[in-house]
Amino acid sequence: MITIPRSEYEDLKNENGKLRAIIQKLKDKIALLKGGRDSRTSSTAPSQDLGRSNQNSLRKPSGKKPGGQPGHTGHCLQMSDTPDEIVDHTPAVCSSCGQNLEEVSVDSFTRRQLVDIPPVRPVYTEHRSNIKTCPSCGTKNRGVFPKRLAAPIQYGPVVEATAVYMSVFQFGTYNRIADFFKNCFTLPLSEGCIDKILDKFSDKVIETYDKIRELIHCAPVVGADETGCKVNGKKHWFHVWQNRWLTFIVAFARRSHEVIETYFPGGFLRSFYVSDCYASQLKTPAKGHQLCIAHLLRELLNFEKHLGSKWSRKMKELLCQALELKKQMTGDDYINPPKQVTDINNRLDELLAEDNTTFNQKERALMNRLIKNREHILTFLYHEIVPPDNNGSESAIRNVKVKTKVSGQFRNDKGKGAGRYAKIRSVIDTYIKNGQDVYSALINLANS
Numbered sequence: 001m002i003t004i005p006r007s008e009y010e011d012l013k014n015e016n017g018k019l020r021a022i023i024q025k026l027k028d029k030i031a032l033l034k035g036g037r038d039s040r041t042s043s044t045a046p047s048q049d050l051g052r053s054n055q056n057s058l059r060k061p062s063g064k065k066p067g068g069q070p071g072h073t074g075h076c077l078q079m080s081d082t083p084d085e086i087v088d089h090t091p092a093v094c095s096s097c098g099q100n101l102e103e104v105s106v107d108s109f110t111r112r113q114l115v116d117i118p119p120v121r122p123v124y125t126e127h128r129s130n131i132k133t134c135p136s137c138g139t140k141n142r143g144v145f146p147k148r149l150a151a152p153i154q155y156g157p158v159v160e161a162t163a164v165y166m167s168v169f170q171f172g173t174y175n176r177i178a179d180f181f182k183n184c185f186t187l188p189l190s191e192g193c194i195d196k197i198l199d200k201f202s203d204k205v206i207e208t209y210d211k212i213r214e215l216i217h218c219a220p221v222v223g224a225d226e227t228g229c230k231v232n233g234k235k236h237w238f239h240v241w242q243n244r245w246l247t248f249i250v251a252f253a254r255r256s257h258e259v260i261e262t263y264f265p266g267g268f269l270r271s272f273y274v275s276d277c278y279a280s281q282l283k284t285p286a287k288g289h290q291l292c293i294a295h296l297l298r299e300l301l302n303f304e305k306h307l308g309s310k311w312s313r314k315m316k317e318l319l320c321q322a323l324e325l326k327k328q329m330t331g332d333d334y335i336n337p338p339k340q341v342t343d344i345n346n347r348l349d350e351l352l353a354e355d356n357t358t359f360n361q362k363e364r365a366l367m368n369r370l371i372k373n374r375e376h377i378l379t380f381l382y383h384e385i386v387p388p389d390n391n392g393s394e395s396a397i398r399n400v401k402v403k404t405k406v407s408g409q410f411r412n413d414k415g416k417g418a419g420r421y422a423k424i425r426s427v428i429d430t431y432i433k434n435g436q437d438v439y440s441a442l443i444n445l446a447n448s
Contacts (some may be wrong), residue, residue: 257284
């Protein structure tokens with residue numbers, strides 16, 4: 001029997017473990033290259049599927065140090081010229097000889113300020129309907145209460161706006177909002193009451209919400225995107241249509257084209273429509289379509305990194321070249337396109353005509369998708385108002401993911417909570433895009 005020293009045994013054991021790890025990585029890579037290992041066939045996260053990973057940033061190093069750059073205007077807390085309260089700190093005796101200074105006048109002073117918030121207490125305003133008896137006919141006449149005072153006691157517009165602000169804009173849960181009101185405002189506000197406030201407020205924004213939809217429908221450029229969510233334990237979808245000034249969000253039970261037909265019948269015949277390659281978006285009638293170049297670049301970057309694909313690298317470089325050209329083009333260049341635009345189009349046709357029989361199946365699928373939608377790839381080089389990516393829509397829909405991560409799924413009778421969130425959030429985001437203060441705007445709506 002051969003005896004191996006314990007130290008050598010441990011070394012062999014460690015080496016064996018390293019070899020097993022290497023073998024497993026090679027097996028995973030082989031499966032990946034064959035297209036067999038993804039989120040549908042393994043525990044791999046969907047975001048890590050070949051062609052979908054967002055781990056590789058498209059941003060290039062700027063070479064600048066982190067933080068404020070030279071010449072950047074700094075911002076800091078400023079002193080007030082009209083303080084609400086002044087507290088004097090006057091020396092009573094001389095620190096050198098002990099002389100009493102109480103009767104000595106002040107020569108000058110230096111100052112420091114403390115900024116704080118006073119304790120917030122609810123204000124109870126009593127409304128009285130006075131009764132007067134007519135001396136002529138004896139009729140008792142009563143003063144009319146304001147329209148919003150429909151109950152003996154209820155919360156005012158600032159309370160309503162604050163609850164909506166905390167829930168929809170700051171993504172707070174009902175119990176945290178109730179705790180905030182109790183501890184910061186000494187105001188009892190139940191979770192059921194918060195739900196009723198949101199329900200009531202969503203009715204107040206309907207007119208603004210419908211106006212946003214009308215303006216989006218005839219906007220010159222519209223970006224669209226969608227994301228999944230849970231409503232009462234079932235899969236639902238949030239859809240967004242947006243541009244620089246407007247955001248319109250819809251909660252819908254399905255991802256299908258039905259939602260577009262429901263809210264925008266006839267499509268966007270006066271708009272350039274920016275989206276990813278989802279079929280439902282691409283079949284939407286529009287003045288023109290633009291594929292999101294950022295989506296395509298992420299796929300190409302992943303193919304280049306994981307497959308070593310030369311075709312993906314060349315396609316990525318061509319699209320990056322088109323993006324750089326977009327930054328340099330002037331208004332006249334869109335009327336008479338420069339030679340660079342023609343060269344990029346010709347090079348694109350050459351890349352799409354290459355033989356793809358040896359490509360990975362997912363890379364081949366991307367190439368076929370680009371061939372099918374060839375006319376939608378470079379629209380942004382012919383129209384100044386068309387952006388090359390759909391980042392605005394992704395940003396507009398991201399708040400839904402944040403809301404569900406912080407507050408969980410939407411729970412409400414017949415999924416009503418998701419719909420009212422979409423309405424209120426659409427109005428809030430539109431206010432932000434137009435430079436309005438969200439909180440003040442919500443108070444004005446609550447007063448309506």
